Amino acid sequence: MHTDVLIVGAGPTGLTLACDLARRGVRTLLVEKADRLFPGSRGKGLQPRTQEVFDDLGVIDAIQASGARYPLMMTWEDGERRGEWDLIERRPVTPGVPCPDVWMIPQWRTQQILLARLQELGGSIEFGTALTGLSQNAERVEAVLEHPDGTTRAVTADYLVAADGGRSAVRRAVGIPMAGESVDPRPALVADVRLDGLDRDNWHIWPKAPGGALLLCPLPGTDDFQLFAQFEEGEPDTSPDGVRTALAARTHLPASAVREVRWASDFRPRAALAERFRAGRVFLAGDAAHIHSPAGGQGLNTSVQDAYNLGWKLGQVLRHGAPPQLLDSYEQERMPIAAEVLQISTHLHRAGRTTSAGGGRGAQRGTSTDQLDVGYRGGPLSTEVRGNVPEDALQAGDRAPDAECIAADGTSQRLFDMLRGPHFTLVAAGCEPPAVPAGLRTARVDAYGAGLFLIRPDGYVGLATDDPADLVDHLAAMGIRSGALRA
Incomplete structure (x- = not known):
C-alpha cells in the first residue's frame, strides 16, 4: 500500500493534519495504536488562535456549541467559600479578533468533532494499528504496521508525520533526542468525575488542602468535573477509590460524593523539546516534538498549530509542484515558537505554585497565552x-x-x-x-x-x-x- 502521507497518532495534532490534508486532496493514512480516541478531558482550553484554525477547518460552530467560556475561580478553605477571582484576562470582540477569549471544551469532545469533520472529507482512522518498523530513503518512507490480531503489513509513503505523543515511537525510530527538565518534582493526578454536592457555576480550588492543592472544574456540555490534584508527598492513586480518597482528604466533600470516575491519569509536569523536528521524510509534530506543563493551556494549542503549519506545505509540494525545500520551513518556523511557548508554560506553572499558598491566584492568562501574537517575522517564508x-x-x-x-x-x-x-x-x-x-x-x-x-x-x-x-x-x-x- 502507498499513500502520500502516513500520520501516526490520532490525537488533536494528527486529526487536525488529516483534516487539512483531506481538503487538499492529499491521500492520507491516519493510524492510532489505541482502539479508540483518547477518552479524557486533559487539554480542555482552546486559545483564540486555535479557534481561528478550527474556523478555517469548518468545525468552529460545533466547538462553540460544545463548550463555554472559562468560569470564575472559587477559592475554598475550611469548608467555606473565600471568594471568586478570574484566571482569564477577558477581552471584548474586536474587528480584528472575533474570538478573544480562551474556550473550554473537553479534549475528547474536540477530537470527536475533528473526527466527524475528517469523515465528512472522506477520511478515517485505523484504530488498533501500531507502527513497529520504519526506514526511509531519498524517495519514500517504508513503515511496518501491526494490527490487533498480530498481523503486519508494509506501507510506503512520500512523507510520515509523528503525532504519537511525548513517548513517540516514531521519534525514537529516527533517533531524534529530546532534551528537557522537570518543571515540578511533585506528581499530579487528573481525572474526570461525576459527583454530588458542588455547583457548576465556578471552577473550585482548595489551594491550602493537606497534601497539595486540589481543583474541580465543571466541563461544559457534560455532567463531569475535571479533578486536578498535586501531591506534595507520595504517588497518586489513579484507581476510583484513590480518586475518592484524594477528594475526601482535601475538600469538605465525602468520598461518596463521587458517583463515577470516568477517566484518570497521573503525570509529572515537565518541559522538553526535540533536537530537531525533521529527519529526512519524517516530521515531528505536537507532543512528539515538544512537551509542556499544562499551565497556561499551551500544549494542545501549539500542537494543533504545528499541524496547521505543516499541512498546507505538504499540500503545495504533493499537489501543486512546489519545491520540496518548502518543507524545510516547517522546522525553521515552528521550532523557535515551541521553544518560546515552553518558557511561557513553565513560567506560569512555577508562578502558580509560588502563589498558591496565598489563595491560589497564580499568573493570569491573557495575551501571553492566546497565541495571537505568534508569528514568523524574519522567517524563511516571510x-x-x-x-x-x-x-x-x-x-x-x-x-x-x-x-x-x-x-x-x-x-x-x-x-x-x-x-x-x-x-x-x-x-x-x-x-x-x-x-x-x-x-x-x-x-x-x-x-x-x-x-x-x-x-x-x-x-x-x-x-x-x-x-x-x-x-x-x-x-x-x-x-x-x-x-x-x-x-
Whole structure:
C-alpha cells in the first residue's frame, strides 16, 4: 500500500493534519495504536488562535456549541467559600479578533468533532494499528504496521508525520533526542468525575488542602468535573477509590460524593523539546516534538498549530509542484515558537505554585497565552520589501487579522470568510489588487495600512510589498505559476 502521507497518532495534532490534508486532496493514512480516541478531558482550553484554525477547518460552530467560556475561580478553605477571582484576562470582540477569549471544551469532545469533520472529507482512522518498523530513503518512507490480531503489513509513503505523543515511537525510530527538565518534582493526578454536592457555576480550588492543592472544574456540555490534584508527598492513586480518597482528604466533600470516575491519569509536569523536528521524510509534530506543563493551556494549542503549519506545505509540494525545500520551513518556523511557548508554560506553572499558598491566584492568562501574537517575522517564508514600515504595523510573518473587506465581485465580506479554505489570498490595502492566477483570491481592505499582502493558507502574511512584480517569485516558491502580473 502507498499513500502520500502516513500520520501516526490520532490525537488533536494528527486529526487536525488529516483534516487539512483531506481538503487538499492529499491521500492520507491516519493510524492510532489505541482502539479508540483518547477518552479524557486533559487539554480542555482552546486559545483564540486555535479557534481561528478550527474556523478555517469548518468545525468552529460545533466547538462553540460544545463548550463555554472559562468560569470564575472559587477559592475554598475550611469548608467555606473565600471568594471568586478570574484566571482569564477577558477581552471584548474586536474587528480584528472575533474570538478573544480562551474556550473550554473537553479534549475528547474536540477530537470527536475533528473526527466527524475528517469523515465528512472522506477520511478515517485505523484504530488498533501500531507502527513497529520504519526506514526511509531519498524517495519514500517504508513503515511496518501491526494490527490487533498480530498481523503486519508494509506501507510506503512520500512523507510520515509523528503525532504519537511525548513517548513517540516514531521519534525514537529516527533517533531524534529530546532534551528537557522537570518543571515540578511533585506528581499530579487528573481525572474526570461525576459527583454530588458542588455547583457548576465556578471552577473550585482548595489551594491550602493537606497534601497539595486540589481543583474541580465543571466541563461544559457534560455532567463531569475535571479533578486536578498535586501531591506534595507520595504517588497518586489513579484507581476510583484513590480518586475518592484524594477528594475526601482535601475538600469538605465525602468520598461518596463521587458517583463515577470516568477517566484518570497521573503525570509529572515537565518541559522538553526535540533536537530537531525533521529527519529526512519524517516530521515531528505536537507532543512528539515538544512537551509542556499544562499551565497556561499551551500544549494542545501549539500542537494543533504545528499541524496547521505543516499541512498546507505538504499540500503545495504533493499537489501543486512546489519545491520540496518548502518543507524545510516547517522546522525553521515552528521550532523557535515551541521553544518560546515552553518558557511561557513553565513560567506560569512555577508562578502558580509560588502563589498558591496565598489563595491560589497564580499568573493570569491573557495575551501571553492566546497565541495571537505568534508569528514568523524574519522567517524563511516571510518577505517584507516595503520601506520604513513602523514596528507596530502589519508586516510579513504576522497573523493576518480579520477585517471588513471588498471581494473581487464587489461584495462586502469578512476577511476571515474569504480566507476560509486551502487557498492563498491577496489583500490590497490603499490600492487596487493586480490580476492574479486562477485559485488565488483577492480582496480590498482598508484596515491593513498600505500595500499588497499575500496571505498564506494558514492565515499568516507571507509577502508584504508595494510592487505586484514581487509576487511572481514568491508565488513560484509556493508552487503557484503566476506568469505576468499587472497592476
